[in-house]
Amino acid sequence: MEAKKSNKLVALDADGNTFEFEIKNNFEFYHKKQKVNFELFEEVDGITLLCYNGLRYPVEVVSQKQNKYEILINGVSYFISVETSFSLKRAKILAQKLSAEKVILLNAPMPGKVLYILVSEGQKVQQGDTLLIYEAMKMQNTVTAPADAVVKKIHVSEKSAIIKDNLLIELERI
């Protein structure tokens, strides 16, 4: 039986950043193995201050739904969900799915042959830029960027034959 009770919680914000905390004895918080010395204090005029590392910021909880909080700190909102090690995995997948909307998949609308690839992986492109030219039905066709993005992965090469819906290029929205 452990003498000290410890509890691991992870805060996940809207940008996908995670902050891991370990709580010992119900009131000692550790982050990256260091003790976090902080205090939450409500002053007489109603302003609540979160004091940490010499900083004293006014805080407010705008809303709370189960483990999801909208925290207002210095008048700026942060959307944080608190996960246990079990729920974290699921939350991360969900977060990835949400950021997956950032991923744009460009598929071949018809069968043909790739003629020219005009971009390389990692390259930034603007909406409307031509990325790839392929031949189909005896005509040249272009594949253009539907939004400002970064070329994440090119799944084909020049001269390769493609079928309908062939994944050509994967972009990530900027």
Added chain:
Amino acid sequence: MIKSVLIANRGEIAIRIARTARRMGITTYGLRTNKEPDAVYLRYVDSIIDVTDYDGETIEFLNIELLIQLAKKHAIEAIHPGYGFLSENAQFAQRCLDENLIFIGPSPKVIKDMGDKTIAKEIAEKSGVPVLKGSKGAVTSLDEAVSIAHQIGFPVIIKAASGGGGRGMRIVRKAGEMAAMFKMATSEAQTSFNDPSVFIEKYVENPKHIEVQIVADNYGNVIHLGERECSIQRKHQKLIEEAPSPAINPELRSKITRAAVKLAKSVGYSTLGTVEFLLDSNGKFYFMEMNTRIQVEHPVTEMITGFDLVELQFRIASGERLNIAQKDVVLNGWAIEFRINAEDVQSNFASSLGYIKSIRFPQGNKIRIDTGIIAGTEITSWFDSMLAKLIVYGQTRDEAIKRARRALKHFQVKGIKTTVPFCKAVLENEKFVNGDYNTSFIDSQPPKNLIYKEKEENFMAALLAVYLYSKESNPSVTPETNIDPWVLNKRMRHL
């Protein structure tokens, strides 16, 4: 000297007017409306006129006859309209004259002429003030539009003659775009204002907004109190203003103030007014419009000149001669004003409604707060979202900026979101700090540049969330624990 005044306004400006009136020994009357019967401004007037049983469609401060009748009923000598509401309503000014009430503002004719865009522009041109070249009257055919545009030089803007608020406006940058834009502008004018007439004017790309404060008495004496720059705007609403302007050197100041004074003199202006100009990137300025009232941003002029503008209004309206000569006006130091609005910057400045649970204002010798709210005030959609004006002074612009940064850190509000993080972000923006900004500033900044995040904020928000979560799962105080009911009552419940 006027002995009594009805303040036909509310919020911070009502308090502002009452403050000076009280100092001058003028009895003040304010209106209590059913929309905010406990408003803070009511604490500052000598006598409250209760109109809480008013149920008219027009709001109280826009009801000309109501205000006239109340002034007469209570034998009040003068009416101060503040800004907004009826301050630039010629009919109201005329009704006051008819009923022997002193309207704190210029004559009805001047209000009317300056309120008409075409007439005001003609007056400006006649008095030698540079104006934007444009069509004389409405443009009715595409051919006419094309020919005028060529005379003026591109880019031009097509504006609905009966329009306003940014509607029915189309910018044309090249001759080739004219046909399509003319068609769109005229049809939009027809559907929005039931009048397809449009006029064409030179379009100044990303101008700076510079305005000159005018003070004139009833005897033809006119002086200026320097300029203000109000280029930080969002949808034509000013958010941050400063005096003097970093873009104006003494030579340009001399030219632009001379033009403003000339214009004011030519119409026989009296009391306070502001002539607004557009300043292009070549240092050329053009008349935009004249506001015949005291402006929201008047404090920055007060801070650098030392004059009380409301006092000047009362003196002039009482028939006093202006005892300030132009050479007595010295611009000393720098002032910046931040309009703190109840808006959520992260949601594209959407209104933040609710109760102010707590509020802390920064304090200091060179810090001025003009506000009409207090902890407990409810922010509703009845009136505009401005909570307070934070005005900061410094010997130099740099000092004012540094002071402003510190002051904003101490401006804390609980219960609603405000534009404080936006103001902080502007003060960290290189373009603003260099004075190199114009009216396109807000639109040209990426969203992340419009909100300032203090250091460690993200981590501390995460920490707080985790703390709250852990407390909920493991409460340290169980229901059985005895807490003195007096203590419970005094404790402000929760975050």
